[in-house]
Amino acid sequence: MTTLYDPLNAGSLHLANRVVLAPLTRNRSPDAIPQPITATYYAQRATAGLLITEATAISHQGQGYADVPGLYGTEQLDGWKQVTDAVHAKGGTIVTQLWHVGRISHTDLQPDNDAPVAPSAVQAQSKTYLVDRKTGAGHFAATSEPRALGSEEIPGIVHDYAAAARNAVETAGFDGVEIHGANGYLIDQFLKTGANRRTDDYGGSIENRARFLLEVVRRVADAIGAGKVGIRLSPVTPANDIVDADPQPLFEHVARQLAPLGLAYIHVIEGATGGPRELPDRPFDYERFKKAYRDAGGQGAWIVNNGYDKERAEQAVASGHADAIAFGKPFISNPDLVRRFQENAPLNPWDQSTFYGGGEKGYIDYPALG
Secondary structure, X not given: OOOOOOOEEEOOEEEOOOEEEOOOOOXXXXXXXXXXHHHHHHHHOOOOOEEEEEEEEOOOOOOOOOOOOEOOOXXXXXXXXXXXXXXXXXXXXXXXXXEOOOOOOOHHHOHHHOOOEEOOOOOOOOEEEEEOOOOOOEEEEEOOOOEEOOOOOHHHHHHHHHHHHHHHHHHOOOOEEEEEOOOOOHHHHHHOOOOOOOOOOOOOOHXXXXXXXXXXXXXXXXXXXXXXXXXXXXXOOOOOOOOOOOHHHHHHHHHHHHHHHOOOEXXXXXXXXXXXXXXXXXXXXXXXXXXXXXHOOOOOEEEEEOOOOHHHHHHHHHHOOOOEEEEOHHHHHOOOHHHHHHOOOOOOOOOHHHOOOOOOOOOOOOOOOO
């Protein structure tokens, strides 16, 4: 019987176990540059089978929150190289999450204070995180009204994803990348009817709305090799004011299109991101979703996330529901989460007030066993 602690090959990635650090935004990278404490943070968690970094902007335009890292500048890549070196020194495997937020941004964060871009000029009823540069105080603010991307701009953004992937692997030393296609950000905005009202080749039908996602995935796979590429999807999360009128056929189509591409893994958020796993008003059959991928020939590892504890995770892997399980908040406060699971040790509670912004407190000062 397969256990949570068995090794796993996911494309070109070799995982020592099936416990995955989920991507977690922490807002501790001023000027989008990872700091020395970032290297400490990830190295502390290197016993995870796979570390997925916090979402990392592929371009200045892709930035949506204050003090989140990037992959488009030399100092940013140098900062990330310190991180990957520290993780590899501990024997860990680490990928970075490629991020373009689309409409979930603010003019204060955009080049020349421009409007954020989106598939359509539909403002999200959501908030972003800003920092007052005079006081250093962080606060949440409503996202700005976006402008619709012209069709001629889309190839440039696809190029930015591929360039960021090459930067991540060839310069910053990551083992691979995860494309962020979830949680109401740009790729998800193209996918779902609530944010996409286009009438060109990127809107309307399921095939058209999935076009941007598939163009990005193919270009990134071409850039670094498909076996180093994963993608994160969230079929029904309401995060960042996102909704689709009929997600089941949409995501089964996406699954069938991803299947032949040879990706390392598919990472699925089940239910509402950081919230309930079951949404009565948004039913979704995750087994059918996975079956569509496997029936179409998809061989990538199947990683699931949201609301898993040790017992549920062990059952999910043993039953074949998933190949690996991603954990978020428990990994914030338990850098040695794998060992604690194996030894049935108690978990440290997390301090939610230190999740976003700040320094070492609530970031690298949680104790390990012993």
